[in-house]
Amino acid sequence: MLPEIDELIVKGHPVVAGDGISAFTGAFRPTLFTPVRSRSFGNGATVTWCDRT
Template sequence: MQPLAAGLTSPYAHLRQIVFSRSLTSGTDPSVEVTAEDPIALVRGLKQEEGLGIWLCGGAELAGQLLPEIDELIVKQYPIVAGSGIPLFRAEFSPRVFTLTDSGVFGKGNLILTYARTSG
């Protein structure tokens, strides 16, 4: 279920939230910024600002657009097969190399895998 469908207008209220949208001009919550700006340009600008890291919560389309700017991947894996799904990244074939830097296994077999982009 999508956050708005569940009545949740600011799912990460403790963070600065920016929503990329081609159709929305404003959000349903004043603490959520809505933009149609180029994602790469916006993320490059955010990287110049003071603060902590940038988290991407979104679909394969946005992740594919931002792939050149992604420095770290945190992948959650669950031991459930639900049928067809969507890719993590929807982008042109252009391999990027990441190195596993951390992992965690939880009691039910859930994994959290952290990868850092390998330069070169």
């Protein structure tokens, strides 16, 4: 599945709630993405768009 991903949209909020779930499974193979745009909101949330490097 990872080879088909050419853009990530990462949404963040300054709160930790529970254990969470893994986004990917399998062997650890770092894949580089470059942030190309970011937006911050008054409540501390952020959205960052990243393109595959």
